[in-house]
Amino acid sequence: MDMSAFRFFFRTGFKLCILVFALLPASQAAWAQQAKTVNFPSEDGKTTLVAYQYAPDTPGPHPAVVMLHGRGGLYSTLKQTFDADSLSSRHVMWVKFWVERGYVALLVDSFGPRGYARGFEAGTNDGSRPASVNEITVRPLDAYAALKFLRGQPGVIKDKVFLQGWSNGGSTALSAASTTAPGIEAPTEATGFRAFLSMYPACAQVMRRFTSSYRSYAPMLLLIGTDDEEVKPERCAQLSGIAERNGSDWQFVLYPGVEHSYDTPTRKREAVQANKLAAEDSKQRAEAFFGKFLAR
Template sequence: MRTMPSILLAAALLALPASGLAAVRTQDEGGPPTMSTARAPAPERVVFRSLDDAQTELVAYLYTPANVEGPAPAVVLMHGRAGAYSSLADGVYDVTTLTMRHRYWAQYWADRGYYALVVDSFGPRGYPGGFGRGSYGDRPDAVNEVTVRPLDAYGALRYLRTLPGVDDDRIGLMGWSNGGSAALATMADDKPGDMSRRGFRAGLAMYPACGLHNRFGRTGYSTYAPVRVFMGTDDEEVSHDRCRDLIGTARARGNDVTFTSYRGASHSFDDPGRRRQSVAANARATADVREQAAIFFTEALAPRQP
């Protein structure tokens, strides 16, 4: 298993000046985007390097916001254990076979003026179809959500900061299930340097598994930026109470973190498909989390005060 020093090294790399990467933008440079009448382009397949030891070349799908001119915020999207693609992909792994949930949320953010980057962590490592339920103990270290996938998130962050249309100081992170666990590990305050300036501005974790390989058992979990966690009480894959306790303890220690619990909602409650949304508790939770997520990123990714 890879160890946390790899993440520390990656964080240190992020602290180094990069070619074409401006220092943190001021409010004047990164103010509210100007609206235009341009039509949103189709999602674009892009590649960039993870910050893992192998410098894995990752595949991702970039959704560009419509009707925006000037520096815009961005969101990195991290898939769950089933991977980025639909179970009906039938060997075709591209933007056309992204899951309904990933397509929905990427477009959701793009429609609100954000660049949205759906990162495929599994396909480039030989597992495009992801992993089945109950396979946790059999998954390879190459896709570990605590020691490896955060390095993918930071690779995505570095990539977005090379794009001229992205405000490099207003980038958030969102993940589901295994990707939600990766988001929690990514946002953990265990990295050198001022990550509140060089890292993600905020993180959203949807129904993550909160064991996190016992990484924070001794020190306790803390974050370098605001984090919000959303989970249903009837989650059938991961422990609702374990996450509630992890985030509750972090909040008690002064971290800007919250845990929102949806009574009766299941794992993957926000999947827009008919099967999940036919459950009333899931539909209610989905409507609320969409609103809460939009409010959170509007506030957390706002231009900094000078």
């Protein structure tokens, strides 16, 4: 290749790279601009929660999904602020996923209002985290506060509100689904959430609280990988067995070779082929799982 051709391809390639990198943050910023930052009281009676609400462009009312973050919190570690412009890539991806399918999406920050916006490191799921953010006894109170908030919105179908949680938030989803859940008395599919999606939760925490009596009042889809390095999938298999024996409407999916946070759209997670395949399968399952309750 002569020097003139080299300079042409260098300039063209460089401009293309600039364009690609310019478009990526613009897309993120576009979703941040769509967010409506809202506040409402937790059912704990002392915390004012912050949440980010997104709605489809189509006329409502719409079904809705309450979304609960994991132990790392809602925000990207690359940002120094804690707002809609700082949400991590996984949360933005799932918000986009649900909104494009006609759902109102509500991301609830349980940690920031309690002084822990940065979340917690891996390996701290041993009782060392503050009781004020406990995923089994406290965060369900946030979930039911979010349900109450959404049911007060004219653009939301009152009996079509779902709950999705990841990791620590996945454990919260399991606790909130219990027939003896904190934050609601004698829950049913009509008075509580319509269905639950729990992704790679710490099921051992749930089993300590509910033991062999655990039963969910609404359908549950639990997704986890065999190679999860943070939580124990065998505990989720045990909990699923207990829930099913007690009459729960329950689906348990165990992905071979899949790690924790497998649906996070980062190079590290997507470098594992099993993670990529599981992430795509999880989206398909999630859409079908919630979708089957919309016509009922």
